[in-house]
Amino acid sequence: MATTTGHTIKAFDQDLNQLRANIAEMGGLAEAAIADSMRALVRRDPDAARIVIENDAKLDALEVEVERLAVQIIALRAPMADDLREVVAALKIAGLVERIGDYAKNIAKRVHAIEGSSELRPLSLLPEMARITGEMVHMVLDAFVQRDSKKAVEVCERDRAVDDFYNSLFRTLLTFMMEDPQNITAATHLLFVAKNLERIGDHATNVAEMVYFAATGTHLGERERGEDPVGLS
Known part of the structure; x- marks a missing residue:
């Protein structure tokens, strides 16, 4: 009987480790997609943008694998307390990270729209915003793997x-738009890029809230949200 129990525990640990590895891989792909889509936008490189769009399928496939494994763990291993919270959190986090990848893909799709624009001064401001959101994604997935509520x-x-x-x-x-009406189209595309980055930050924060719950068993208080000045949320 002890052998069976030991085997069951080992198999359970292997499943959990695989679940964490899949989530970590999703985070790495999402982080790379943010950086690569912004690089393609700044350089107005449609080929690089196309690669970001095509690579989104990898995130979609990993989300499906996380869902399959999480359901398998719940059905076959009947996890309790801390372990159950981690599995449920992983299930929800996978969906959030997949959405982060979609936002990065949306940014890449804007490359073609601004490709012929001659002057886009505000474009120089977006990489720093992308850097911060990319760091948030990196930090929050580290927090999940380490069960680190403080980092969350x-x-x-x-x-x-x-x-x-x-x-x-x-x-x-x-x-920029008021200075010259000819800037309106390009500036509108950049505004949607900025909004996608802002939504990535929101989703990283939602992941952090799930990580905090998985690690502590308690929920973070509702955070204040600033109003969206143009209602793009």
Whole structure:
């Protein structure tokens, strides 16, 4: 009987480790997609943008695998307490990370739209916003693997900086459009890029809240959300 129990525990640990590995891989792909889509946008490189769009399928496939494994663990291993919270959190986090990948793909899709624009001064402001959101994704997936509730809180706190960046970019883009009506189309595309980055920050924060719950068994308080000045949420 002891052998069976030991085998069951070992198999359960292997399943959990695989679940964590899949989530970590999803995080790495999402983080790379953010950086690669922004690089393609700044360089106006449609070939690089196409690669980002095509690679999104890898995230979709990993989400399906996480869902399959999580259901298998719950059905066959009947996890309790901390382990159950981690499995449920992984299931929800996979969906959030997949959405982050979709937002990065949306940014890549804007490359073709601005490819022929001659001057896009506000474009120089977006890489820093992308860097912050990419770091949030990296930090929050590390927090999940390490079950680090403090790091999860730090990610939530960084979301305010992303919101402030978005509001600042909105004002800059509005000025850019007012200076010359010919800038309106290009600036609108950049505004949607900024909004996608802001939503990535929101989703990273949602992941952080799930990580905190999985690690502590308690929920983080509802965080304040700034108003979206153009209603793009």
